[in-house]
Amino acid sequence: MSIxxxxxxxxxxxxxxxxxxxxxxAGAGSGKTRVLTxxxxxxxEEKGVNPxxxxxxxxxxxxxxxMRDRVDKxxxxxxxxxxxxxxxxxxxxxxxxxxxxxxxxxxxxxxxxDDQKTLMKDICKRLNIDTKVYKERAIMSAVSSAKxxxxxxxxxxxxxxxxxxxxxxxxxxxxxxxxxxxNNALDFDDLIVKTxxxxxxxxxxxxxYQERFRYLMVDxxxxxxxxxxxxxxxxxxxxxxxxxxxxxDQSIYKFRGANIGNILGYEKVFPNAKVIKLEQNYRSxxxxxxxxxxxxxxxxxxxxxxxxxxxxxxxxxxxxxFMNGFEEAEYITGDISQKVREGECSYKDCAILxxxxxxxxxxxxxxxxxxxxxKMVGGVNFYARKEIKDLLAYLxxxxxxxxxxxxRRIINVPKRGIGLxxxxxxxxxxxxxxxxxxxxxxxxDEIPSLxxxxxxxxxxxxxxQSLRSKAEYLSVTELLDDIIExxxxxxxxxxxxxDEANARIENIDELITKVVxxxxxxxxxxxxxxxxxxxxxxxxxTVDSNSDxxxxxxLHSAKGLEFPYVYMAGMEDGIFPSYMTIVADDPTEIEExxxxxxxxxxxxxxxxxxxxxxQRMIRGETQYNxxxxxxxxxxRELVDMGQxxxxxxxxxxxxxxxxxxxxQAFKSQAFQPRQFEVKKSEGLxxxxxxxxxxxxxxxxxxxxxxxxxxxxxxxxxxxxxxxxKMFASFAKLKKI
DNA sequence: CAAGCCATAAACCTA
DNA sequence: TTATGGCTTG
Numbered sequence: 001m002s003i004x005x006x007x008x009x010x011x012x013x014x015x016x017x018x019x020x021x022x023x024x025x026a027g028a029g030s031g032k033t034r035v036l037t038x039x040x041x042x043x044x045e046e047k048g049v050n051p052x053x054x055x056x057x058x059x060x061x062x063x064x065x066x067m068r069d070r071v072d073k074x075x076x077x078x079x080x081x082x083x084x085x086x087x088x089x090x091x092x093x094x095x096x097x098x099x100x101x102x103x104x105x106x107x108x109x110x111x112x113x114d115d116q117k118t119l120m121k122d123i124c125k126r127l128n129i130d131t132k133v134y135k136e137r138a139i140m141s142a143v144s145s146a147k148x149x150x151x152x153x154x155x156x157x158x159x160x161x162x163x164x165x166x167x168x169x170x171x172x173x174x175x176x177x178x179x180x181x182x183n184n185a186l187d188f189d190d191l192i193v194k195t196x197x198x199x200x201x202x203x204x205x206x207x208x209y210q211e212r213f214r215y216l217m218v219d220x221x222x223x224x225x226x227x228x229x230x231x232x233x234x235x236x237x238x239x240x241x242x243x244x245x246x247x248x249d250q251s252i253y254k255f256r257g258a259n260i261g262n263i264l265g266y267e268k269v270f271p272n273a274k275v276i277k278l279e280q281n282y283r284s285x286x287x288x289x290x291x292x293x294x295x296x297x298x299x300x301x302x303x304x305x306x307x308x309x310x311x312x313x314x315x316x317x318x319x320x321x322f323m324n325g326f327e328e329a330e331y332i333t334g335d336i337s338q339k340v341r342e343g344e345c346s347y348k349d350c351a352i353l354x355x356x357x358x359x360x361x362x363x364x365x366x367x368x369x370x371x372x373x374x375k376m377v378g379g380v381n382f383y384a385r386k387e388i389k390d391l392l393a394y395l396x397x398x399x400x401x402x403x404x405x406x407x408r409r410i411i412n413v414p415k416r417g418i419g420l421x422x423x424x425x426x427x428x429x430x431x432x433x434x435x436x437x438x439x440x441x442x443x444x445d446e447i448p449s450l451x452x453x454x455x456x457x458x459x460x461x462x463x464x465q466s467l468r469s470k471a472e473y474l475s476v477t478e479l480l481d482d483i484i485e486x487x488x489x490x491x492x493x494x495x496x497x498x499d500e501a502n503a504r505i506e507n508i509d510e511l512i513t514k515v516v517x518x519x520x521x522x523x524x525x526x527x528x529x530x531x532x533x534x535x536x537x538x539x540x541x542t543v544d545s546n547s548d549x550x551x552x553x554x555l556h557s558a559k560g561l562e563f564p565y566v567y568m569a570g571m572e573d574g575i576f577p578s579y580m581t582i583v584a585d586d587p588t589e590i591e592e593x594x595x596x597x598x599x600x601x602x603x604x605x606x607x608x609x610x611x612x613x614x615q616r617m618i619r620g621e622t623q624y625n626x627x628x629x630x631x632x633x634x635x636r637e638l639v640d641m642g643q644x645x646x647x648x649x650x651x652x653x654x655x656x657x658x659x660x661x662x663x664q665a666f667k668s669q670a671f672q673p674r675q676f677e678v679k680k681s682e683g684l685x686x687x688x689x690x691x692x693x694x695x696x697x698x699x700x701x702x703x704x705x706x707x708x709x710x711x712x713x714x715x716x717x718x719x720x721x722x723x724x725k726m727f728a729s730f731a732k733l734k735k736i
Numbered sequence: 737c738a739a740g741c742c743a744t745a746a747a748c749c750t751a
Numbered sequence: 752t753t754a755t756g757g758c759t760t761g
Contacts, residue, residue, distance in 0.1 A: 113751095188751055355748070
């Protein structure tokens with residue numbers, strides 16, 4: 001009995017076919033990670049391949065770690081020499097070694113989205129591009145897509161062909177790359193692009209990596225872009241042992257340049273490719289799987305496959321519609337805490353998935369209120385917080401003073417009386433003399449236009465210089481402590497003594513912890529390596545599967561994960577699918593949303609709840625959305641329609657049958673007054689003279705109720721807030 | 737010349 | 752509802 005006997009025959013085929021190009025079409029939950037890990041084990045143990053010659057590329061660091069763990073368990077020795085990492089960290093490792101061949105220096109900095117934006121803003125100013133007409137964001141995304149497609153600034157310029165707007169972008173693109181190089185910095189896209197450039201410019205480097213990585217495996221292949229594809233195909237072009245695993249139905253990163261053609265056209269690029277389909281699902285119940293199949297069936301342009309499972313039929317899916325987002329959140333949190341209380345599951349078995357991060361706030365509030373432990377993935381990235389970025393900018397400045405963005409970020413943090421005017425003058429001087437911003441600062445005394453300003457700059461330069469010499473012998477932890485101490489960063493926050501300032505201090509403490517953890521866990525810790533690790537960290541990477549908390553995240557972040565109980569919230573047209581894709585001319589955009597829905601449904605192992613709200617506050621405005629079209633695509637016999645929260649609270653109203661309610665939900669236009677009429681008659685549980693409670697204004701007495709069109713207008717005299725008029729359906733008054 | 741205040745615009749998903 | 756930029760004031 002070998003470890004391979006536990007695989008089904010398709011999985012075995014995928015494992016045993018080690019030579020030549022292989023495309024594994026792996027449906028959701030079909031055990032692809034298992035296949036990949038077993039394949040690595042097979043290569044090492046049965047084929048005698050040196051682990052050193054194997055490379056596996058995953059989507060996130062978390063997935064890489066997980067894969068390494070599993071390979072470790074499967075293979076007795078040598079597993080640690082297998083190169084398992086993400087595209088980005090693989091490329092960084094290669095570039096750290098060879099990027100000098102492209103004229104950068106090897107200690108380059110990595111710019112995150114914020115840094116990119118700062119730089120782009122700068123460039124627009126410099127090139128006199130009116131950011132009212134051409135938004136930095138739009139320019140950036142144009143540049144980014146160009147890079148994803150491996151279009152150089154020069155090639156982009158040629159393609160503009162008299163298009164005035166594109167010409168501006170071409171100009172900005174060119175200047176942007178020039179500045180990056182001057183700052184000795186790369187953005188995320190560059191990490192891939194420059195590696196490809198390196199391979200193309202230096203055949204000897206390419207050759208050495210081709211020899212090293214004789215067996216290549218790429219996970220989540222459907223989300224690779226053109227540049228990434230070029231990267232792997234260059235590496236694989238010598239030995240052709242490229243095994244890619246993906247699912248075209250789970251391609252959800254088109255907006256980021258993912259080229260679904262990479263998977264649909266794989267056989268064209270590698271004509272002798274062996275295609276293997278994994279269609280047996282080991283994760284979900286039949287009901288969940290059938291729903292997913294029915295939804296995704298509505299997409300054209302996909303490789304046909306139908307997932308099936310031996311698992312039991314399982315519970316029906318649940319669908320619940322609520323009056324508003326508050327009730328939706330209340331229901332989901334209540335449902336989770338009930339399940340936990342009754343011992344059905346623990347918190348970590350549950351996940352709430354939503355389309356946009358903004359939807360998380362209501363859940364967060366409810367979780368806090370009901371004392372439920374939770375962890376939110378995404379939102380404002382820890383490393384994007386101001387205080388963290390400030391401190392990191394100090395570290396970056398010490399590490400690479402050519403990084404103008406970092407230097408300019410901290411030159412006046414804390415306040416040193418160096419303002420925009422001074423900075424501009426220094427920048428002009430630097431540009432005129434072809435030196436970096438920091439070098440200009442060092443010679444501030446020689447800049448005539450500065451005048452008195454030069455005196456303010458001097459202490460800053462001295463400070464940085466002393467940090468740099470200390471960096472020679474101090475650990476990263478000590479260096480960071482020194483920076484915090486000398487700048488008085490934490491001391492200033494303490495003096496502020498607001499909740500916000502305290503939260504910032506906590507974040508800084510966390511950063512210190514992270515530095516300490518890093519230094520303890522590495523044999524040869526270095527400042528540069530720490531900064532690099534920080535730059536490439538994704539939110540999902542920090543999720544600890546051991547702690548017992550409810551997870552909440554966007555549908556995108558949920559890819560690759562699974563949970564026994566899944567709640568998909570905000571299932572409304574306009575939210576999911578998003579408004580943008582509904583009004584778009586391009587029908588494939590809806591298809592991408594549908595794939596996202598498919599990803600969401602297939603995260604669930606046992607139980608899936610779909611919820612939506614009739615009205616929802618979006619950026620301070622109330623919107624009325626109809627039930628998501630994706631709900632309609634799920635056969636109703638697979639769904640339990642339940643009773644809405646509203647109706648459960650008002651017991652004396654006879655409940656409509658689930659079927660009727662569903663029909664109504666499906667029929668409902670964006671907003672039907674008739675529906676409101678129903679709510680109106682059943683809604684008010686209070687009358688004139690009753691004491692009521694309002695969520696914000698507190699306790700008050702109802703003075704008047706007036707019929708106003710589709711709603712009641714209630715006048716309440718609040719103890720604290722005074723007399724207020726409000727609409728009954730919005731105010732959510734409770735009789736006490 | 738810098739710092740604070742007010743008006744205004746903009747909002748998806750991300751390594 | 753929040754972030755950004757312009758404007759005013761010290």
